Amino acid sequence: MTNPLHKELAHLLGDRFTISDYERQQHGQDESALPPMLPDAVCFALTTEEVATIVKLCAQHQTPVIPFGAGSSLEGHVFAPHGGITIDLSRMDKILRVSADDLDCTVQAGVTRQQLDQHLRQQGMFFPVDPGADATFGGMASTRASGTTAVRYGTMSDNVLALTVVLPNGQTIQTGTRARKSSAGYDLTHLFIGSEGTLGIITEVTLKLQGIPEAISAAVVGFADLDTAVKAVTEIRQSGIPVARIEFLDDVMVQAINQFANLNLPEQPTLFFEFHGSNNTVQESAKLAAEITHAWSGSDFQWATDIGERNALWKARHNAYFAGLAFRPGSRSLTTDVCVPISQLADCIIQTKADIDASGLTAPIVGHVGDGNFHLLLLVDPNKPDDLTKAAQLSERLVKRALTMGGTITGEHGVGLGKMKYMKAQHGEEALAVMHAIKQALDPQNLMNPGKMLPPLE
């Protein structure tokens, strides 16, 4: 080992520092279809103090630092286009504190959402944000993740009270307190949420929790076409019915999950509903929602009343990504997401489906329609370069369509490497310059996850 930084890190971390090809490979890829880009070395940190020391050493040696959680990102967030040191936080997996009185908890960045969920369920609480993968909280905060319950409980942006962050200079800060709200100064918590490791490394996360509702019920409704499905969703939202989840699956996605999860749902545009509350509220909400979907010619509510049936349904929904992959065995997925105002959602999906049909690709659609957010799983054959080109072009047209409709280039996946090229179209040159000014102010050496999110200024 001749690299002086590597020597110092090996001295600090022992066998938790490695330059093995295997670990570099594991840490230079994610769930995207982008070609891997490997770091020079990987550190497994156990504490905030260790992360701070690693970051300080990297700053001294002007070496890039890339944080890594579960590796489940979809836009190359964890890649190392400029080499450098990956800090794997997955061993920082301690649940540090849970308060039932305050409905909050603090976890290390490497705790995963399913790990926390198991811990909290015993105490009658849960954390609502549920991206498809069993992501870490550091990663979920860094990408401003959300999931199926955002329509009721919000995204990571709404559910984090405070962060512990190691800054590019190696100093450690707390971005907030355990108070539910504060008007004391710039909102550093929200600045670091969604900053994708480009301003510092999140090492601890303080989360808002929810009490487990007395009753939960789920239902499935099929529609003859997409437009009426979305109109039903719009009316349900306006009526103020407290829906915990409203998920849309197109006919192709229903086929895929039928095959994958051994279900036999009618293969048509479909809404999955979930209601949380007291027994009475849940019954009433479901009744009102059923009336509205019925008025829009939806099928009768198919109920999943017992917990086993309900879990099977939602597990199938959560496994949509894998169901999509299995739908075309041997394929990879170029997975993309956009979010538009709800009034534009039906048009956006209809135009996108026409575009998919014209391309000859298979691309199941699944969406958090209560938020106007949907995903395309563009299935590509790795042996057909033409597939990837077509998929990339289709994805680009989707992003532009979303922008034209007043939406955003990504609702919950983040920018990473994959969507950097659209940042100017979304934000404009002046707002992008503000982001650059912030980056430059906090990370003047450009060492924190460099080459991601912010395209160079022209």
Place this chain on the structure above:
Amino acid sequence: MTNPLHKELAHLLGDRFTISDYERQQHGQDESALPPMLPDAVCFALTTEEVATIVKLCAQHQTPVIPFGAGSSLEGHVFAPHGGITIDLSRMDKILRVSADDLDCTVQAGVTRQQLDQHLRQQGMFFPVDPGADATFGGMASTRASGTTAVRYGTMSDNVLALTVVLPNGQTIQTGTRARKSSAGYDLTHLFIGSEGTLGIITEVTLKLQGIPEAISAAVVGFADLDTAVKAVTEIRQSGIPVARIEFLDDVMVQAINQFANLNLPEQPTLFFEFHGSNNTVQESAKLAAEITHAWSGSDFQWATDIGERNALWKARHNAYFAGLAFRPGSRSLTTDVCVPISQLADCIIQTKADIDASGLTAPIVGHVGDGNFHLLLLVDPNKPDDLTKAAQLSERLVKRALTMGGTITGEHGVGLGKMKYMKAQHGEEALAVMHAIKQALDPQNLMNPGKMLPPLE
């Protein structure tokens, strides 16, 4: 008029530019007890473009710029400690767009919450955030305001989708889209929310709206002591009962509003509840909440079922500030707020009441207890300098108590001039340095509302 900047502004704005003593006086004070600090001149802007031109001219002349909405701030936010130009945005009062399908709207910064409310009610919608004053949306966004419904609907931090902001260099940016969520880059919307005009001037605000619930009911419950009142609130929160408002008034505040609003509530620690939802949900929620308060020895729910009675009750609550002032005729109020984790709230209020009693001052307490946030109206006789000293000391002890308990120096009033001295104690030197770095990056000449929020680095 010899000042060259004043000449240019007068040329631009005609009689919407003034150096009159009257307007300078009106714009150099707010609802705080701090002594006024006047700007050199006042501009009344009508459009974002005008604000941008004024800011550019001020930048060329290295002259401070202070945004002004309703003047209802409580910590000297609108004061001009370094002179300069105040931009009054109150005439930017256009509601630009309302979408019932998307439940959102865009307003100019000078629109007030009551103005928007009147407009929306006709269309079956409302905007929930309700600070005591009839503040402007520019001001509410700038101070990260909240109010009585935050426990259900969140604060300005949770209810703004996007902002139009004039930057210190005179460029105009959009900080977001109308999509409900986005993972595309740094969260500039949340950076400007709560930035108190120190990073730029908010000229337009895009807000999330709510459908007016089918049913609303309100109730009042008295408690023998504060501790049991807060324990009841904690249990109600844990049980997940959807309460729209839970307000706490101490015995002194109940006396004050009884006198002011001609009510005859029992003069003891009191909770005001409001429930929003369907008829059934509201009834059920109220029943469950009543069971819990009863178990904690609260009085029977006193119902305000009809709209007139309910409005009278909540108007009395909203007028708490004026009721407090009227309680000691001729007094001014040093109004302060803190927010602590709910588990600490009872202790914090009990210790604070003991401190008030020891000081000999009168200080009604009112709180958004569902959030752990409460206000002290420290009533001082302007002719007794000793009163103001005592009040300032009491306020300082309260802030320190909140910090010790893991809370924040201000839950919703903001920092302004009044709480600048506590910023380091809350955030620590390193986090404060991050805020300074952002300020320096965006406003290198320090012209945007200078001398506020951020204390000089040591």
